[in-house]
Structures are given as C-alpha cells and as structure tokens.
Amino acid sequence: MKQVPALKIDGITIGQSLAIIEYLEETRPTPRLLPQDPKKRAHVRMISHLLASGIQPLQNLSVLKQVGQENQLTWAQQAISSGFNALEQILQSTAGKYCVGDEVSMADLCLAPQVANADRFKVDLTPYPTISRINKSLLALEAFQVSHPCRQPDTPPELRA
Amino acid sequence: MQVGKPILYSYFRSSCSWRVRIALALKNMDYEMITINLTKDGGQQFSEEFRALNPMKQVPALKIDGITIGQSLAIIEYLEETRPTPRLLPQDPKKRAHVRMISHLLASGIQPLQNLSVLKQVGQENQLTWAQQAISSGFNALEQILQSTAGKYCVGDEVSMADLCLAPQVANADRFKVDLTPYPTISRINKSLLALEAFQVSHPCRQPDTPPELRA
Numbered sequence: 001m002k003q004v005p006a007l008k009i010d011g012i013t014i015g016q017s018l019a020i021i022e023y024l025e026e027t028r029p030t031p032r033l034l035p036q037d038p039k040k041r042a043h044v045r046m047i048s049h050l051l052a053s054g055i056q057p058l059q060n061l062s063v064l065k066q067v068g069q070e071n072q073l074t075w076a077q078q079a080i081s082s083g084f085n086a087l088e089q090i091l092q093s094t095a096g097k098y099c100v101g102d103e104v105s106m107a108d109l110c111l112a113p114q115v116a117n118a119d120r121f122k123v124d125l126t127p128y129p130t131i132s133r134i135n136k137s138l139l140a141l142e143a144f145q146v147s148h149p150c151r152q153p154d155t156p157p158e159l160r161a
Numbered sequence: 162m163q164v165g166k167p168i169l170y171s172y173f174r175s176s177c178s179w180r181v182r183i184a185l186a187l188k189n190m191d192y193e194m195i196t197i198n199l200t201k202d203g204g205q206q207f208s209e210e211f212r213a214l215n216p217m218k219q220v221p222a223l224k225i226d227g228i229t230i231g232q233s234l235a236i237i238e239y240l241e242e243t244r245p246t247p248r249l250l251p252q253d254p255k256k257r258a259h260v261r262m263i264s265h266l267l268a269s270g271i272q273p274l275q276n277l278s279v280l281k282q283v284g285q286e287n288q289l290t291w292a293q294q295a296i297s298s299g300f301n302a303l304e305q306i307l308q309s310t311a312g313k314y315c316v317g318d319e320v321s322m323a324d325l326c327l328a329p330q331v332a333n334a335d336r337f338k339v340d341l342t343p344y345p346t347i348s349r350i351n352k353s354l355l356a357l358e359a360f361q362v363s364h365p366c367r368q369p370d371t372p373p374e375l376r377a
Contacts, residue, residue: 001266001302012255015306016269019261026254038242039228045235050217053232053269063274066291067283075282089216 018052021106033106040101043094047087047107051114055083059117076121084118084128087111091130098134104141112138116149167192167225170215172199173368173375176272176329177233178221182363183325184237188244196370199277234268237322249322256317259310263303263323267330271299275333292337300334300344307346314350320357328354332365 006013007020010027014020025033034041057063058079064072094100099107115135118125125132138144145151150161169185169192171178185192197205197220205211206218215222215231222229223236226243230236241249250257273279274295280288310316315323331351334341341348354360361367366377 001270001306003270010255012258014258014262016262016265019258019265022261023254023258026257038239039226041242042228042230042235042239045238046230046232049232049235049269053265053273054217054219057269057273058279066294078282086216086218 018048018106018110021109025106032103033109035100035103035105043100044105044107047090047094047099048110050083050087050090051107051110054086055079055114056117059121073121076117077123080114080118080121080123081127083114084123084125084131088128088130091134095130095134097137104138108134108138111135112144167223169194170197170211170220170222170224171195171368171370172197172220173365173371175199175220176333177219177268179329179332179363179365180233180268180325181221181223181236182368183328183359184240184249184322186359186363187247187249187320188240190240190244194369196368198370234264234322234326237325241322248319249325251316251319251321259316260321260323263306263310263315264326266299266303266306267323267326270302271295271330272333275337289337292333293339296330296334296337296339297343299330300339300341300347304344304346307350311346311350313353320354324350324354327351328360 001015003015005017005020006015007023009023014023021033034044059076064076067075091099096102098104099111111131112135115125115131139148148161149155150159155161167185167190169178169181171182171194173196197211199206199220202208206220212218214224214229217231219231221233221236222231223239225239230239237249250260275292280292283291307315312318314320315327327347328351331341331347355364364377365371366375371377
C-alpha cells in the first residue's frame with residue numbers, strides 16, 4: 001500500500017491502522033480499546049470509521065498533492081469541517097468523558113490525531129465544543145503524550161516539544 | 162426488546178450500501194429497506210429527516226435493535242458480533258487482521274476518494290481520471306496483498322468482510338472504465354463472488370430503486 005503505519009508482529013505484517021488496532025485488541029485484550037457491549041462497540045467503530053475513512057483519506061498527503069497547492073487548504077478544511085459537523089452531532093448521544101462513554105476507546109485514538117490535523121489546516125474548532133473538550137482530556141493522558149508527533153525520533157528540531 | 166425488523170437505508174448504486182446488503186443476505190436476515198436517492202431533489206441524504214437519523218448524511222445506515230449505525234464496516238462488524246453465523250470474519254486473529262486490512266484498504270483507501278461528493282468537488286472534466294487513479298492505485302496494492310492472503314476468496318477459502326468490500330469496488334471500477342487486466346486475482350475472486358446468491362440478490366441492478374434502464 002506504500003503507506004504508514006505498518007506493524008510487523010507475531011510473524012505477520014499488517015497495514016491499515018484500524019486493522020492493526022483491532023488485532024492488538026484481540027491478541028492483547030487488556031486494557032480494553034473497545035467496550036464489551038456490542039452496541040457501544042458499534043458506536044466506537046462508527047466514529048472510528050467516520051474519522052478514518054470519512055475524513056482522513058480526503059486530506060492526506062497524496063490527495064493534497066493531486067488537488068494542487070493553491071487548493072490544498074480549502075480542500076482540507078472542507079473535508080475536516082464536513083466530517084466534524086457530523087461527528088459533533090453523533091457525540092451528543094455517545095459521548096461521556098470520551099467519545100463513547102467514559103473509557104478511552106479506538107474512537108478516541110482516531111479523534112486526537114484528526115484534531116491535530118484540523119489545527120494544522122487552521123480549521124475553526126468553535127463549532128465543535130464536544131470534540132474540543134474530549135481532545136483536551138485525551139491530550140492530558142500519558143499515552144497520547146508519549147506518542148505525540150512532537151516527541152518522535154523523526155520529529156524535526158523546529159517542531160520538537 | 163423486540164423493536165420490529167431492522168431497517169436499512171440504501172441507494173441501489175452505493176457501493177457501501179451494497180456491502181451491507183450482501184452481509185444481510187449472507188446472514189439470512191429479514192429487513193425493510195428505505196431507499197435514499199443520492200442525486201434526486203439535490204440529494205435526499207441531505208433532508209432534515211435523514212440528517213436527524215444519520216448526521217453523516219450518507220448511506221448506508223441501519224436501524225437495528227434500538228440503535229442506528231452508520232459506516233458500512235461498523236454495521237457489518239455489529240451484525241457479525243450479534244448474529245455470528247454464518248461467519249463473515251475468520252476465527253484466527255491473524256486471518257481476521259488480513260480481512261480487516263483488505264476491507265479498510267477498499268473502504269478507506271479507495272472508495273472515499275471516488276465517492277459522489279468528492280467527484281462533485283473535483284469537477285466534471287476531471288472526474289474520470291481522478292476516479293481511475295484512485296481505483297488503480299488501490300488495486301495495484303490489493304492485487305499484491307492478495308498474492309499472500311487469497312485462496313478461493315480474498316482471505317483463504319471462505320467469504321469474508323473483505324469480499325463484501327471487493328465486489329462493489331470492482332463494479333465501480335467497471336463503471337469508471339478501469340482496465341482490470343493488471344489485476345487477475347481481483348478479477349478471478351470477483352467472478353466467483355458474483356456467482357453467489359447473496360451477491361446477486363443484493364446487486365445494484367436488482368434493487369427496489371434500480372432505474373428501469375439499469376435493471377437486470
């Protein structure tokens with residue numbers, strides 16, 4: 001697929017972030033990244049997919065290259081706002097402390113990176129108070145901090161935390 | 162709590178809706194269909210009524226067991242967890258990972274880049290090239306992946322969620338005149354899938370909202 005991430009684990013290589021995360025969940029089940037209840041799991045997956053197929057692919061590097069430099073910002077902003085409009089509404093019925101109830105789930109793992117992209121593309125987040133609140137809570141967690149783009153081995157010096 | 166038959170909001174030509182129609186057929190589930198025309202009246206998915214049901218303003222959406230689920234793969238995984246036979250995902254976690262990897266390649270790597278709203282944005286004169294590029298690019302990767310995962314179907318010899326994503330994407334490829342010669346494994350699997358009853362009853366050419374000129 002010529003894309004990241006890819007995970008080499010247990011003798012296989014898996015591409016596609018959600019496929020990787022679901023594999024980790026099935027083979028290393030604690031702590032949970034998906035709730036036990038099937039209906040809550042459906043909500044977690046719905047939100048994850050909204051982010052991972054409804055928004056991100058439309059503003060990723062290769063698509064932005066294709067739309068051309070002068071159109072990139074508007075294109076990305078449109079993809080993100082459109083998706084966040086829907087997500088903000090969905091969260092009204094699913095969210096507690098996090099995207100679905102009060103436990104961190106796969107949906108939250110998809111949310112924080114997308115909000116970071118929204119910031120990068122200067123999307124106004126005022127219309128999305130629930131998204132903003134959840135994102136703030138997530139960024140306070142250690143797992144979200146150690147994994148942050150500004151703290152990676154390949155983070156350029158000027159972007160390093 | 163018995164709340165009546167599940168209701169599927171579907172458009173005949175929507176590849177994402179077709180995935181769910183196949184799943185419901187394979188699991189022998191009885192359901193009602195409400196068709197949403199994505200092009201008529203400016204797009205019925207934008208109506209207030211539909212937006213309240215599914216804020217994503219997209220099909221498919223499934224009303225089942227007292228909840229409404231959007232996103233075809235979320236729907237299919239819910240069906241799998243609550244109506245586990247026949248299986249749509251293998252038991253082995255590594256094979257499940259392959260099924261999901263292929264499903265996501267199709268459902269987020271290809272389809273969103275050539276769906277109706279994106280094609281509207283790229284403009285009519287660019288649409289065909291744009292769609293062809295998205296599909297070929299994804300199929301190049303998929304054909305390679307299938308070399309190590311495929312048996313009779315995408316992953317081994319049992320129909321899985323990956324196959325539910327494949328057949329509709331091949332139909333889109335045909336629609337956008339993508340040359341399938343470079344993808345013999347994709348073509349072979351697709352041909353086997355289209356011979357199955359669940360893929361036939363759910364086919365875009367046999368839906369309640371299929372226009373007469375496209376009807377089988």
